[in-house]
Amino acid sequence: MKDLDRKLKAYRISSGEYDRIQTLLGRPPRGIEWALFSALWSEHCSYKSSRVHLKNLFNKSPRVLMSFGENAGVVDLGRGEKVAFKMESHNHPSFIEPYEGAATGVGGILRDIFTMGAKPIALANYLCFGEPTAPRMASLVDGVVRGIGGYGNCVGVPTITGQTEFHESYNKNILVNAFALGLFREGEPILSAKAQGVGNLVVYVGAKTGKDGVHGASMASEAFDDDNSAKKPTIQKGDPFYEKLLIESCLEVMREKLVVAVQDMGAAGLTSSSFEMAARGEVGFNIHLDRVPLRDSSMTPEEILLSESQERMLLIVEPKNLAKLKTVFARWDLDAEAIGEVTKGPEVELFWQTESLCRLDPKVLVDEAPRYERPFYVWKNKNRVEESDVKKAVTPDIKKILTVMGDVRGNGRSWVFSQYDQRVGAKTAHDCRDSVGILRLPDTGRGLGMTLGCRPYLMRFDAKVGAIDSIAYPALELAAKGIETMAATDCLNYGNPEQPEIMSEFVATIEGMSAQCEALGAPIISGNVSFYNETMGENITSTPTTGLVGVCDSVEHLPKSHFVNKNSEVYLLSNVQMQISGLWSEVARSPTVGHGDIDVKSHARFVELTRKLVSEIRLEATRVVGKFGLGYALARMCEGRLGFAVDTAALRSSGIQSSDFFVEKLYQAILVVNSDHALKLRERFNELAGGAQAPIKLERLGTVVEDKFSLGDNLDCKVSEIQSAYQTSWEVLIAGLS
Amino acid sequence: MIGVVRFLGTNCDQDVFEAVHQVGLKPKWVWHQDHFDRKDFDALIIPGGFSYGDYLRCGALAARSPVMQSVSEAAKAGVPVLGICNGFQILCEAQLLPGALLKNNTLRFKDDWVDLKIVNSNARFGGAGLKKAHLPIAHGEGRYYLEQDQVKQLFDDEQVWCVYEKNPNGSLENIAGVMNDKHNVAALMPHPERAMAEFMGGEDGRRFFESLLT
Numbered sequence: 001m002k003d004l005d006r007k008l009k010a011y012r013i014s015s016g017e018y019d020r021i022q023t024l025l026g027r028p029p030r031g032i033e034w035a036l037f038s039a040l041w042s043e044h045c046s047y048k049s050s051r052v053h054l055k056n057l058f059n060k061s062p063r064v065l066m067s068f069g070e071n072a073g074v075v076d077l078g079r080g081e082k083v084a085f086k087m088e089s090h091n092h093p094s095f096i097e098p099y100e101g102a103a104t105g106v107g108g109i110l111r112d113i114f115t116m117g118a119k120p121i122a123l124a125n126y127l128c129f130g131e132p133t134a135p136r137m138a139s140l141v142d143g144v145v146r147g148i149g150g151y152g153n154c155v156g157v158p159t160i161t162g163q164t165e166f167h168e169s170y171n172k173n174i175l176v177n178a179f180a181l182g183l184f185r186e187g188e189p190i191l192s193a194k195a196q197g198v199g200n201l202v203v204y205v206g207a208k209t210g211k212d213g214v215h216g217a218s219m220a221s222e223a224f225d226d227d228n229s230a231k232k233p234t235i236q237k238g239d240p241f242y243e244k245l246l247i248e249s250c251l252e253v254m255r256e257k258l259v260v261a262v263q264d265m266g267a268a269g270l271t272s273s274s275f276e277m278a279a280r281g282e283v284g285f286n287i288h289l290d291r292v293p294l295r296d297s298s299m300t301p302e303e304i305l306l307s308e309s310q311e312r313m314l315l316i317v318e319p320k321n322l323a324k325l326k327t328v329f330a331r332w333d334l335d336a337e338a339i340g341e342v343t344k345g346p347e348v349e350l351f352w353q354t355e356s357l358c359r360l361d362p363k364v365l366v367d368e369a370p371r372y373e374r375p376f377y378v379w380k381n382k383n384r385v386e387e388s389d390v391k392k393a394v395t396p397d398i399k400k401i402l403t404v405m406g407d408v409r410g411n412g413r414s415w416v417f418s419q420y421d422q423r424v425g426a427k428t429a430h431d432c433r434d435s436v437g438i439l440r441l442p443d444t445g446r447g448l449g450m451t452l453g454c455r456p457y458l459m460r461f462d463a464k465v466g467a468i469d470s471i472a473y474p475a476l477e478l479a480a481k482g483i484e485t486m487a488a489t490d491c492l493n494y495g496n497p498e499q500p501e502i503m504s505e506f507v508a509t510i511e512g513m514s515a516q517c518e519a520l521g522a523p524i525i526s527g528n529v530s531f532y533n534e535t536m537g538e539n540i541t542s543t544p545t546t547g548l549v550g551v552c553d554s555v556e557h558l559p560k561s562h563f564v565n566k567n568s569e570v571y572l573l574s575n576v577q578m579q580i581s582g583l584w585s586e587v588a589r590s591p592t593v594g595h596g597d598i599d600v601k602s603h604a605r606f607v608e609l610t611r612k613l614v615s616e617i618r619l620e621a622t623r624v625v626g627k628f629g630l631g632y633a634l635a636r637m638c639e640g641r642l643g644f645a646v647d648t649a650a651l652r653s654s655g656i657q658s659s660d661f662f663v664e665k666l667y668q669a670i671l672v673v674n675s676d677h678a679l680k681l682r683e684r685f686n687e688l689a690g691g692a693q694a695p696i697k698l699e700r701l702g703t704v705v706e707d708k709f710s711l712g713d714n715l716d717c718k719v720s721e722i723q724s725a726y727q728t729s730w731e732v733l734i735a736g737l738s
Numbered sequence: 739m740i741g742v743v744r745f746l747g748t749n750c751d752q753d754v755f756e757a758v759h760q761v762g763l764k765p766k767w768v769w770h771q772d773h774f775d776r777k778d779f780d781a782l783i784i785p786g787g788f789s790y791g792d793y794l795r796c797g798a799l800a801a802r803s804p805v806m807q808s809v810s811e812a813a814k815a816g817v818p819v820l821g822i823c824n825g826f827q828i829l830c831e832a833q834l835l836p837g838a839l840l841k842n843n844t845l846r847f848k849d850d851w852v853d854l855k856i857v858n859s860n861a862r863f864g865g866a867g868l869k870k871a872h873l874p875i876a877h878g879e880g881r882y883y884l885e886q887d888q889v890k891q892l893f894d895d896e897q898v899w900c901v902y903e904k905n906p907n908g909s910l911e912n913i914a915g916v917m918n919d920k921h922n923v924a925a926l927m928p929h930p931e932r933a934m935a936e937f938m939g940g941e942d943g944r945r946f947f948e949s950l951l952t
Binding site for chain 2: 150154155240242245417421429440558
């Protein structure tokens with residue numbers, strides 16, 4: 001019995017799961033089967049704690065062409081253009097080995113995209129670090145950013161947007177979420193991971209298999225303990241040069257229709273790719289492990305199966321096309337090896353030379369993986385501190401704005417994004433400096449916008465509100481550039497799902513995100529769940545990262561995110577449903593207070609009104625008001641010598657007081673317009689708002705001026721003070737960074 | 739016909755191809771294993787990117803690939819050759835241009851926009867009247883270096899093509915681009931193909947392609 005316990009622990013299989021395996025097989029697992037169940041029944045591969053809830057995500061829309069179950073979702077943008085996109089976490093590997101962890105995170109998400117047949121054209125990343133003073137944090141920040149740049153720059157895909165957060169809950173468990181998007185031009189095929197055609201060949205392409213990353217998937221499904229260095233050998237090492245060759249060659253064979261189905265070898269390597277492909281296609285495979293190209297000839301069959309060596313793909317190919325396929329790959333200096341064939345099934349049988357190592361129905365491993373209905377409670381705002389008069393919790397003071405601008409939480413992110421190539425591909429219209437990344441689509445000249453969402457401090461205040469906001473806020477950011485949200489992806493980073501508090505936040509998140517997506521008509525087309533972001537009993541802030549993608553008609557005259565011309569007029573467009581003390585309270589280490597709730601339908605109407613206004617009226621700049629409220633948002637729009645001065649008379653008539661520049665209000669957007677177009681803006685707003693939705697307002701705030709920044713009531717400073725605070729070097733803010 | 743050379747790992751190849759096309763010239767691919775006749779092309783471009791993943795040294799492996807023999811012959815015969823970013827590194831490694839490109843002084847990759855001052859304008863490379871240009875950079879190893887005793891010669895021989903107004907990488911004498919002694923091989927670190935239209939942030943890059951056939 002002791003032996004069994006040891007084995008269960010080694011393979012991270014619970015005794016309940018062991019019983020289930022016995023029932024399904026009619027006998028105990030043997031030999032290599034242990035490793036297969038360990039990998040495919042891991043949280044990472046099976047989504048066993050989340051699957052029952054994920055089916056509630058809003059994903060219905062006629063424009064969705066591919067959704068969950070494939071490597072990435074695909075959405076039809078109309079006019080012959082389609083995009084595939086997805087977001088994925090690489091948190092655990094990045095904490096152990098930041099450079100390789102982050103780099104292979106980028107590599108993995110890119111493979112998910114071109115596996116669909118789409119050419120990757122954009123990357124983005126969402127990073128959560130701990131306090132700058134936490135142990136190893138400087139080297140984690142440095143390594144992660146270098147890793148993302150090292151991979152993305154080399155492979156030649158621009159990073160055009162991102163978000164970076166800092167909070168103590170990530171001190172021992174940072175988050176590295178990578179987003180990638182690929183484009184299908186008219187007539188280009190969408191590939192599937194569904195194996196088909198008895199007698200077709202199973203072809204292995206790409207890097208040779210080594211011992212790196214063996215057991216990676218089950219490692220990532222476990223909480224951290226003190227001894228993380230022992231987990232280093234489970235980290236993979238990436239090679240972006242190889243990936244670049246794979247992208248070019250795979251897209252070539254796909255477009256020449258030499259491939260029936262394709263799957264990248266990600267988590268749990270050859271195991272998951274082969275069994276999942278077979279299960280999806282309801283066919284069997286014969287796989288000859290001795291034919292797998294190896295970097296290390298001493299590898300055991302189990303290691304070959306579980307290796308997470310990067311830059312490898314599994315293709316299903318008709319025998320008549322093998323020679324042609326090999327010619328294409330040879331041109332790119334890559335080997336393609338037939339390692340097996342598709343059978344009637346239902347079993348997948350693994351061979352080592354003539355010896356059969358195992359014969360299993362893939363459905364047992366994939367479809368029959370356990371599903372847990374982890375306990376949770378109906379959402380109640382346990383952490384929320386109600387305060388109907390939020391103004392009481394904030395003290396207006398211009399120095400506070402300057403202080404947070406010189407703090408990692410409010411400081412500029414150019415240290416991060418200047419290390420990323422933002423323009424390779426020659427499509428970039430708005431780069432990481434803007435609040436939204438925008439590319440010009442080559443065939444129609446339309447703008448393709450993308451931005452990431454989730455504000456962890458809102459999740460800490462009220463997870464349901466935070467979840468709605470993770471869709472509502474980025475959708476408004478897109479609308480403020482004239483972009484209509486078409487679809488979304490998510491990457492749900494949570495702590496231990498066996499704790500009801502965590503599971504409740506997870507369930508509330510799905511509900512909140514889904515409700516806002518449905519109201520906007522924007523389906524969630526792909527996603528990833530990362531549980532067990534927990535170290536020695538401490539969970540991270542539940543962080544449902546999102547990526548929203550949309551289109552606009554043209555990239556000419558897009559509004560900037562900063563002031564452009566002196567004397568232009570500054571307006572505030574608002575639909576305020578909630579007020580909170582927000583990030584100010586966290587900086588002051590006092591509880592966040594607030595009141596109100598977000599009506600997702602009202603917000604969706606506001607988003608649509610904003611988009612219409614922005615696309616019809618020529619605006620110079622727009623910015624959605626977010627963390628630290630209106631005053632901070634205006635300060636961030638200062639550019640060069642250009643600053644801002646309030647119009648005291650206008651404020652008096654609209655009743656805006658100095659505290660209104662500090663309270664965080666959900667939602668507001670700043671619109672900057674040349675005075676020639678101001679009248680048209682007001683008129684069009686009146687038509688669109690039509691008097692019906694009372695809380696939607698457009699108010700004049702002030703004017704773009706030179707050198708001065710003034711919010712009235714002695715809330716004044718020089719633009720140069722803002723610039724020097726906002727541009728404080730990260731080498732100063734994060735000791736140990738050089 | 740403008741030849742656009744592709745190595746394994748080159749990643750600005752399609753952007754350059756498209757830029758050549760946009761200014762009304764005819765681009766044609768040249769593969770790293772090809773040999774060609776110098777009469778086939780009016781000019782050649784070696785685009786940026788990470789040829790061979792920057793293994794060994796940036797540009798070192800590409801400089802030794804078969805196609806570079808043809809490029810070298812064409813250069814010696816007077817065919818204009820333009821190198822961009824990694825193309826600059828390759829031309830230095832192939833000894834078609836003087837000097838070397840070292841790691842940026844910050845030891846980090848840098849993506850930014852720079853202002854260039856043209857020191858010695860050239861009809862084929864940017865046009866005779868070109869005085870300045872606003873272009874993007876994106877490189878980790880763009881710090882131009884030359885032995886101290888050769889620097890004066892480089893300036894005297896009018897081989898310094900362009901310099902940065904504000905040095906982004908620690909480059910010697912702010913050098914951003916150089917030419918060979920015959921002024922038919924030129925290269926720069928910034929990316930003109932990424933400044934072809936207003937939406938990109940400027941169109942100063944067009945001149946660098948338009949001028950190739952003058």
